[in-house]
Amino acid sequence: MSVAGPAARLHIDWTMCDGRGLCTELLPEALTRDDWGYPLAAPGRVRARADASNVPLTGAELGAAVDAVKLCPLLALRITGP
Amino acid sequence: MDDALWAFARVSGLVDMVLLTGSVLLGILTRSGRPLPALPRVSLMLLHRNISLLAVVFLVFHVAPLLLDAYARVNLVDVVVPFLGSYKAFWQGLGTVALDLMAAVVATGLLRHRLGRRTFRAVHWLSYAMWPLALAHSVGNGTDATSAPAVAAAVVLCVAVLAAAAWRVSAGFLETADARRGGARRDWGRP
Amino acid sequence: MSAAIATEPLAGAPSGRPAGSRLFAAGAAAGHAAHLAAYGPVPRHGRDWSLAQELEASGLTGRGGAGFSAWRKFAAVDRARRPARYAGRAGRSVLIANGAEGEPLSFKDATLLHNAPHLVIDGLLAAAEALGAGSLFIYAGAARLPALAAALAERSDARHIALLEAPDAFVAGQSSAVVSFLETGRALPRDVAGRLADGGFQGRPTLVHNVETWAHIALVARYGAGWFRAEGTAEDPGTRLVSVTGDVPSEVVLEVPGGSRLDGVLASAGVAGDAVSAVLVGGYHGRWVRPSGVVLGGGGVPGGGPESGSVRPGAGVVHVLARGRCGLAATARMVEYLAGQSARQCGPCMFGLPALAGAMERLAAGRGGPELVREVGRLSGLVAGRGACHHPDGTVQLVGSALETFADDVRWHLAGQCQETGGAL
Structure with a gap:
């Protein structure tokens, strides 16, 4: 993450998420998958554990993040302010 | 002129049946969460969506000529209200029901962000009713549906969808x- | 569970106001008359008096577990609400007293509702007046409702408070689950992007406090912030209820000042210091500590751990583990229970907690090498912060504190021995 901080955050609504893997395809730098296939902030992305549901995004990732929000089959994603 | 319209409507109907089948198969594949070796999940999802929209276009190609065709005597009401037709009313009615279902599935698909997941999912399930109705309509209404190639095509489509549906309800369906x-811990790796 | 009340003698209460216990001053199962006799009528305040300012000055923190500042939540609802003259009753703010007490080791809320229901009611009414609230609820387990209904029937000013039967589930007391229960009848936590203050029940500004917090609010409204601060420390003012459970002569609820020494609390409950191996503070979502030298409180210290000399009281549970009992085995049982209490909405919790419970069970049974400890750490990292509510976070906190506090036991277990129970595993 740049010194200026994240451009935005990708909020994951865990009550909706089913780990179908589309967002991890679209945002390979920001997200990996956990043991069960759910999106996981890439190593080093998230400092505090409380932020694990709001993954910081760089400006360059915003376009892909918007696609992820649109394509998420479970409507589990939302872009929030930094 | 009427002959050309008639033929265009029939061919569009056949193409549409193939597109619908493709859409259903891709939908099931998408639901599994599994990518294909050459196609990532996102591409499969977009393909599922675009083939479905193409199926709508071919449905228009299938229905519009019949409205223009004086011989077919199909009017706008027949297109949306089933079982009123003058020619093979039952089989045509199945097609009409399939059209209505398809309209609902596509509209809720396009508006799913506004409607929410519950509505989208509930209506999307109707696809499983739409497909057999559309197939029954094409077999029942088809002018030469009993010809060997037509029967073979119908059997192939049936087997494909039934196999996909069986896979859909099997225990290992989800990626x-x-x-x-x-099970053993899996390294999902970089997509 | 028993509802015995014991109280620490509290010094320094101003004359004319309840000495001794603050919350139980009216005695056991106090009716409205006894309540008024003990606490006096609610005073009429001048125009320049504001409950929000008194709460801010009091430093009261939530007593349900999170320990969030009570006035901040209050002020957030105050800001979010529309002036009453513009809002119909259905658009006004919603106040909820949360007595669900899903934490299995806690019974202080049940004790409070049984003995001092009128304090909780007073707290709700005082805030309702200040916030122009439209709807008031008390949410509690089925066993609490008859006494609460009787208390409400005793007074003419509380007829509009509705009672809600809370399901008996660990996560039913999460504040977003309470709002969900009101809306859908199912007490499931939900993804809250904003605060409940900005849109809770039916999108209305919603204030959910633990019942004990409401009781303290009632007292701050009566006697003011200065009186409240006469007990406790500057960082952790006032008193709090704690449920003392586990290896104790008898399980009791104590009212203790903020910043109390843990060994003092144990002594008040009749527990001999040298008989204690460790204490779980805060309940199943809390932390294991060795009690010696540890202070209960430090409300303002986020994540205040034993290394800082203070431990956050969380849901007010002080659970004693006697010498000769294995802390790892006790923790493994708790994690297994917590895994079973997942609402099964959020994947990392639904699948991660059982995996964590399995790893803790293997550790307790001494099956595995050093990689097992790493696996517990890895699974904790996969679960923490990845849920709509704090159920996974709380579970990870419990596990992490067990690995710290019982670090010696972990080494023994990995070698196939348990030094506490003194045998081979």
């Missing part, structure tokens, strides 16, 4: 099924 049942 994540094994990992979530406590």
